[in-house]
Amino acid sequence: MIGGGQLARMTHQAAIALGQTLRVLAAAADEPAAQVSPDVVLGAHTDLEALRRAAAGADALTFDHEHVPTAHLERLVAEGVNVAPPPQALIHAQDKLVMRRRLEALGAPIPRFSAVASVDDVDVFAARIGGPVVIKTIRGGYDGRGVVLARDLAHAREAVAGYLADGVEVLLEERVAMRRELSALVARSPFGQGAAWPVVQTVQRDGICVEVIAPAPGLPGEVAAEAEALGLRLADELGVVGVLAVELFDTTDGAILVNELAMRPHNSGHWTMDGARTSQFEQHLRAVLDYPLGDTAALAPVTVMGNVLGAAQTPQMSMDERVHHLMGRMPDAKVHLYGKGERPGRKIGHVNIVGGGGQGSSDDSEYVAALRERAQRAAHWLSHAEWTDGWDGH
Ligand SMILES: Nc1ncnc2c1ncn2[C@@H]1O[C@H](COP(=O)(O)OP(=O)(O)O)[C@@H](O)[C@H]1O
Numbered sequence: 490m491i492g493g494g495q496l497a498r499m500t501h502q503a504a505i506a507l508g509q510t511l512r513v514l515a516a517a518a519d520e521p522a523a524q525v526s527p528d529v530v531l532g533a534h535t536d537l538e539a540l541r542r543a544a545a546g547a548d549a550l551t552f553d554h555e556h557v558p559t560a561h562l563e564r565l566v567a568e569g570v571n572v573a574p575p576p577q578a579l580i581h582a583q584d585k586l587v588m589r590r591r592l593e594a595l596g597a598p599i600p601r602f603s604a605v606a607s608v609d610d611v612d613v614f615a616a617r618i619g620g621p622v623v624i625k626t627i628r629g630g631y632d633g634r635g636v637v638l639a640r641d642l643a644h645a646r647e648a649v650a651g652y653l654a655d656g657v658e659v660l661l662e663e664r665v666a667m668r669r670e671l672s673a674l675v676a677r678s679p680f681g682q683g684a685a686w687p688v689v690q691t692v693q694r695d696g697i698c699v700e701v702i703a704p705a706p707g708l709p710g711e712v713a714a715e716a717e718a719l720g721l722r723l724a725d726e727l728g729v730v731g732v733l734a735v736e737l738f739d740t741t742d743g744a745i746l747v748n749e750l751a752m753r754p755h756n757s758g759h760w761t762m763d764g765a766r767t768s769q770f771e772q773h774l775r776a777v778l779d780y781p782l783g784d785t786a787a788l789a790p791v792t793v794m795g796n797v798l799g800a801a802q803t804p805q806m807s808m809d810e811r812v813h814h815l816m817g818r819m820p821d822a823k824v825h826l827y828g829k830g831e832r833p834g835r836k837i838g839h840v841n842i843v844g845g846g847g848q849g850s851s852d853d854s855e856y857v858a859a860l861r862e863r864a865q866r867a868a869h870w871l872s873h874a875e876w877t878d879g880w881d882g883h
């Protein structure tokens with residue numbers, strides 16, 4: 490797996506159970522996956538020689554992020570490496586303009602968009618859509634970095650001018666009026682098998698995913714089925730191998746639009762580690778190894794995942810002690826820590842709260858609210874060493 494982040498770390502965890510060893514290409518020995526894999530190649534994902542060293546003798550080469558240049562991957566394919574997903578699929582997770590154009594050609598529902606050659610394109614596009622504009626870097630963005638929700642036309646022009654002056658390519662999108670964001674997570678194997686997990690709701694703060702509710706509460710059955718079918722169709726049309734996350738907008742008029750694609754395990758699938766029969770990490774490996782795919786059924790009526798994001802001020806209390814207290818107070822909370830240093834806003838772990846009992850339902854707003862409160866409380870405790878409900882352990 491190229492990349493030594495938390496996704497590779499958790500994929501390694503799944504590889505162990507399958508009797509596999511995950512070699513990782515990491516930039517440094519202290520990266521989350523490099524800490525746990527016995528087979529680490531140190532190097533840059535932009536260095537063809539390092540990629541060759543990582544691929545040598547491996548059954549397949551896959552990714553924890555989408556930033557490997559496709560020209561390198563094409564070379565590796567020509568040299569006989571099994572690259573999964575293949576570069577002609579991965580490009581749609583790398584380049585938002587290529588993705589938008591392909592989805593348009595496939596007739597998938599997407600926001601109106603435009604390529605940008607000069608600042609004046611902003612005025613033309615804004616006049617065409619008659620509403621607020623979003624500016625996005627075409628490549629390299631993540632966690633909302635590279636996305637500007639412009640306040641007005643002047644702000645949009647200023648943002649585009651700044652990017653263009655730095656030689657950064659951008660595109661424009663209409664700002665979608667939405668109720669919430671959803672994610673359709675699927676997997677596809679080279680054999681052509683596909684599997685979809687229940688569609689989830691994702692909650693973003695400052696462009697970063699902070700919470701996932703599985704399944705998406707109150708989502709009409711036909712919309713959920715449409716989103717799952719869309720995910721499976723896109724995986725097939727694009728020739729994806731492995732997990733595909735289709736980030737979606739649930740618009741105020743009840744439609745769904747595709748935001749972007751990721752071809753790897755995704756934050757919106759972390760709930761599957763404890764809340765589904767097959768986790769996204771195991772499924773990614775099954776798909777990449779062309780094994781039959783696993784059952785994607787949920788194990789509980791609702792599972793909520795809370796991301797642990799580094800606090801503005803790292804607490805005095807050690808993480809070890811925070812974990813100890815959390816376990817004492819919330820024995821059902823499932824903790825996943827990534828072995829990363831704490832920095833403000835950085836994803837350092839997540840907590841899953843799996844709803845108990847057969848009586849709960851994702852349509853029961855009190856049941857969902859109680860699980861969300863507990864996931865939030867646990868995640869906030871781990872990052873801040875503060876109980877959101879004012880509880881005093883003493
Ligand atoms: N066209 C849009 N309209 C409204 N909000 C948007 C739009 N595009 C992106 N966003 C918001 O910005 C977030 C990050 O955008 P995204 O394209 O997913 O970038 P990233 O690669 O950083 O995840 C989205 O999850 C959403 O909250």
Ligand SMILES: [Mg+2]
Nearest residue numbers: 632736748749
């Ligand atoms: Mg995104």
